[in-house]
Structures are given as C-alpha cells and as structure tokens.
Amino acid sequence: MKVPSVILILLFSAIQDSAESCHVGWIQFQEKCYFFSHTNATWFEAGYTCLQFNSKLAEPKTVAETNFLKSHSQSLDRTMWIGVSDIIEEDRWVYSSSQEVVSHTEFGPGEPNAHTAQNCIALWRDFHGQWADHTCAAKEYFICEEIIQSDPVDVIG
Template structure:
C-alpha cells in the first residue's frame, strides 16, 4: 500500500512538494480541503485552525481560478479567508491582514457594505463560483488551505 501511495505521489505532485493529506486536493504547492459541512465564516475559520489549516486565501489568479473551478464542479458555495470586517471596503486576507492581491469579485460585487463583510465562492444566481460578499453569519461550505510547514493531520469528514 505504501509503495502504491508513493508511486501515485511521484506522478501527480509538483517536484519537491509533498503530497497532500487524505481528503485534500493539490494545486501546485498548496493543498485544499473542500468541506462537507456548513458553518458561519468564523466557525469555518475555527474548524480550519483545528486541523492546522486556514480558510483558503487565493493569492494568484491561478489559485483563484482553481478554487472557482472546483466550487463550480460541486455546485456549492464556499467561504474563503477574505473579509473587510476591520475596515469597510478594504478586503484583506484573514491570516495576515494583507490587502488582497487578486480580485475575482463578480461584476457589481461587493454589494452590501456593512451587512456583508465576508467573501464566498458564490454559486447562487449567475455567479458560478466567483467572489461575492455575504453576511458572515450565513452558513456555507468552506475551503481550508494547508499551512505549509505545519504537520499534516488527517482530516475526516
């Protein structure tokens, strides 16, 4: 079984990058877990932290496109680690409070000013996995991103 896993790892991973933990999906040097349960944005972030991960923070167009594509394939709306909770209209990554480096908001989004401060890969209406602001208390699925260098616990669920 180990040899089978090792062979698969060698063929599907980027050179010098470890394979992802069970349940995670690899994109380049990052591993993502698409949840099977829903939670508020804060609860989703806390759940990710329990597994030594964080809400996904797309920092390149490629990462954003990968997350959008995967969310489209599931037909679900997913929380990601971006908000303007601290300062209205200043969209930041939740892990380091850095201003976002890519923007995949659907045209016309964000829309709700102070009532919607968290970002989701939105599947409702015609958004098809593009970003939209939503009320942080809404329950959506969520995407966790492996924190590189951290131990890789197995995630079940």
Template sequence: MSSKLVIVAFLFCGIRSINCAGCHVGWIQYQNKCYWFSHDSRPWGEAESICAVFHSKLAEPRTASESSFLISHSQRNGGIYWIGISDMIEEDRWIYSSDQTVILVNNFQPGEPNAHTAANCVALWPAFHGKWADEACGANYRFVCETEFEEVDVVG
C-alpha cells in the same frame, strides 16, 4: 535496515527521489498548497476556527491561477464556499484574514461587493460561476481550508 528504508521511501514517494511530499488524505494539492473543501456548512468565523484545528486557514487566493483553481473546484463540488477574505475591520478594504494584508487578487462578480456593512465576508458563489460575492458572515456555507504542501525528508 537503511536499504529497506530507501525501498519503502521509493515505493511511497514514487519516482520523486528520497524527498517526498503530499497532502493529508482528503486534501487536494494545487501548486505548493493543499486544500480541503468541506461538506458541511458553518458561519464564516466557525469555518475559520475549524480550519485552524487542522493547522490551516480559510483559503486565501493570492494569485489569479489559485483563485481560478478554487472557483473551478467549488463549481465542480457545487455549493457556496467561504474563503479567507473580509472587510470586517474597515468597510470596503478587503483583506486576507490570516495576515490582514489587502487582497492581491480580485475575483468579485461584476456588481459585487454590494451589501456594504450587511455583508463583510467573501464566498465563492455558484450563481456567479464561482466568482466572489460579499455575504453576511453569519450565513452557513461550506468552506475551503488551505495549508502549505508538506515535504517529508527520508533520512537513511
């Protein structure tokens, strides 16, 4: 029985040993995270709630390479995408929505943010080649959810 389990694990995980990892179907892996780019549009708060249903959060780019990945993929897909950054709590203090820490990466388009209290949420904006723009949180845009890369240990 355990030899069959090892064979199945090998076939399922490829040549990664018995410890395999992956993203859910429809999610895209980048480094140690999985991302889901929505096809429908919602206001920022609803987008955040939808991500939570999937045990994830709106994407929070914390490195330049992660931000570049999100920008590149959003450009490939087309459309405007919400990410998990806002200044709702304090004007011009841009924070990650999940833990309210100040952003580590800043990819705002030059001249952005520019709408002050009228726009408190961040979107990847196609006219700016995916760079960030501050937008009114009630606008309906696509969104990107993020979750940690799942590891599955096969016990035999």
C-alpha cells in the same frame, strides 16, 4: 556492500515525494493542499474548523489559484467561504490570517454590494465561483488550505 548511487537517489526521491503530499481527503494544487468541506458553517466557525486541521480558510493569491478554487467549487455546485473579509475597515479586503490587503479580487457582477451588512467573501455558486460579499453569520461550505511542508529526511550513512 556498496549501494549504487542511482538507487539511493531514487529512494530519496520516493521518500521526498511521499513527504510532500496532502492528507487523505485534501486536494493538491501547486504548493498547497485544499480541503473542500462537506458541511456548512458560519465564516467564523469555518475559520476555527480550518485551524483544527492546522490550516486556514483558503486565501487565493494568484489568478491560477483563484481559477482552481472557482473551478472546484463549481464542480461541487456550492457557495464556499474563503479567508477574505473587510470586517476591520469597510471596502478594504484583506486576507484573514495576515491582514494583508488583497491585490487581485474576483468579484461577481454588482459585487460587493452590501457594505457593512456583508463583510465576508464566498465563492458564489450563482456567479460561477466569482466572489460575493456575504453575511458572515450565514452558513456556507468552506475551503481550508495548508502549505505543503517538506518533512526533513534523515540520511543515514
């Protein structure tokens, strides 16, 4: 029996769509999935927790991504850690997973302001989600991100 090719295409599309979605409790934006924590942690603990989920602290690399994270953190009314710091070199803000220098920052008014006392970045609730440098040992909520991976689909026939 021959299966019409339209049915095979629809079946393949359905399988592919289900393979390219986020885990329960995560939110998709563009090609990434985000987890907005329900618990507080230091910046280091937050990074470790994200690793346990095979992800990393969120590293916004586009204006659209930054706006999405700001908006969602504000809807939760929380200050939230992201994966940006100047721990290695003062005033050189880098993504924690790659040490790549951040090209687009979103600091709030008067930020960054604490020099060597505050080296980790949070989306600051009182600044409507704009960035603020903060003491890494402070306990805040956090955002994990993972890139959506397409699972290979076995085609039989």
